Ligand SMILES: Nc1ncnc2c1ncn2[C@@H]1O[C@H](COP(=O)(O)OP(=O)(O)OP(=O)(O)O)[C@@H](O)[C@H]1O
């Protein structure tokens with residue numbers, strides 16, 4: 051498992067397209083969203099935590115799509131390259147290899163995102179003379195971004211087993227807008243529920259005060275899945291993300307043994 | 312390691328019956344597997360390597376039953392497998408690719424791994440390009456990477472599926488000699504379409520036809536199958552109408568034909584010494 055993790059990590063992180071696509075998305079993020087002016091808006095509480103929270107939110111909004119899309123070709127890659135015969139004939143075990151590949155690929159695909167985030171945090175720390183920003187950034191990333199990536203990673207491993215990677219990418223972007231970004235009153239959606247991967251429950255339930263624009267909108271379908279932003283809801287959200295990821299990976303594993311001819 | 316295959320049947324999902332009630336014993340040493348395209352050689356080898364589960368039947372390798380997870384694991388620990396449709400990661404170098412496979416095979420000591428890989432790269436004559444990415448490797452070079460990969464963990468059982476296709480003659484002969492030297496008390500199961508490779512390296516062999524066993528025995532027995540059934544005819548006219556022409560060589564004004572047939576194909580035909588290829592072709596024509 052460790053070996054697979056190491057090698058899958060290395061192969062993914064050295065992919066030029068990974069950096070190019072992230073680079074473009076990051077440029078779009080900076081151009082379209084206020085990633086450089088995190089201090090805007092006063093919402094009381096700890097300003098540093100609030101700024102780091104806001105950075106995490108903007109970042110995930112834009113780059114999670116790249117994350118999901120860059121994963122998509124990895125689960126079927128061994129078979130496509132016809133390396134699977136050699137791998138399966140080793141005593142390494144399919145489950146261990148799947149776990150290793152998942153961990154390695156997801157970690158590598160998250161690296162550019164982490165760099166963009168911690169780079170911003172460092173810039174903030176310097177500009178505002180607030181070294182604590184780095185600590186808040188670490189906590190915010192771990193609590194609000196990672197669980198989402200854990201889940202999206204599993205989704206990126208499960209989806210391409212059902213549809214070709216290109217189709218999955220399209221569906222994934224559509225899912226991202228529908229299930230995570232659009233306001234809940236527009237149509238029935240998972241966004242702003244505890245099934246949404248953006249991490250707002252962790253951010254605003256646990257770490258930072260709720261920004262002003264988060265006032266509850268009109269009633270919407272699935273509001274039962276939108277508890278208030280409390281610490282309990284934050285922990286619940288993390289649990290939901292990890293549980294969904296585990297369930298998806300079990301499905302992937304089952305599907306792998308079924309497809310062996 | 313002895314391989315015991317009994318009553319093995321494999322029916323693929325689309326209904327193709329690739330193996331049909333096959334029983335076979337493979338002793339230690341070098342063992343050849345011949346058969347036409349689609350005869351079921353690859354399917355048999357994939358089952359033996361633990362990649363495919365048979366529809367019915369039993370496989371026991373060195374006392375380990377492949378039907379159990381422990382049995383499969385025990386076999387895979389001592390297995391070197393070279394698939395017919397070999398693939399690699401194009402973005403890794405030969406050395407890194409071998410390192411990854413070695414890790415998966417349980418070679419955890421870094422220094423041992425390094426030594427073994429250097430040794431094997433030398434053996435398959437890839438030392439100069441060891442650190443180049445596999446993307447740029449030719450078919451023959453990739454096959455040699457595949458061979459090195461199969462030998463990594465010093466396997467007691469080697470399953471090689473058409474290892475010499477795409478190799479130049481020099482490399483092919485080097486490889487088959489190497490296999491033969493490795494065999495010793497190991498079991499090397501070699502499938503190939505190059506009958507001569509089997510003739511030059513194996514004492515015994517099996518021939519598959521349509522998923523069934525067409526022959527199992529020594530090379531000499533299969534050669535004997537064609538005893539007094541191989542003929543040479545030199546004629547200025549057309550090729551003999553009876554039997555299967557296996558060679559045609561211009562000679563003087565006419566042609567010299569080599570023919571496998573139950574009786575003299577021509578009044579002027581002279582009996583010739585059969586080869587393994589003649590025995591194989593005769594078997595294909597007439598059955599056991
Ligand atoms: N994954 C598969 N799904 C369905 N049918 C298959 C599959 N693999 C092989 N077959 C079929 O099973 C039969 C045996 O194929 P196999 O590859 O074992 O033959 P082979 O002896 O290795 O042939 P070759 O000499 O061409 O490599 C063929 O009819 C083939 O079409």
Ligand SMILES: [Mg+2]
Pocket residue numbers: 352353354395472
């Ligand atoms: Mg084959």
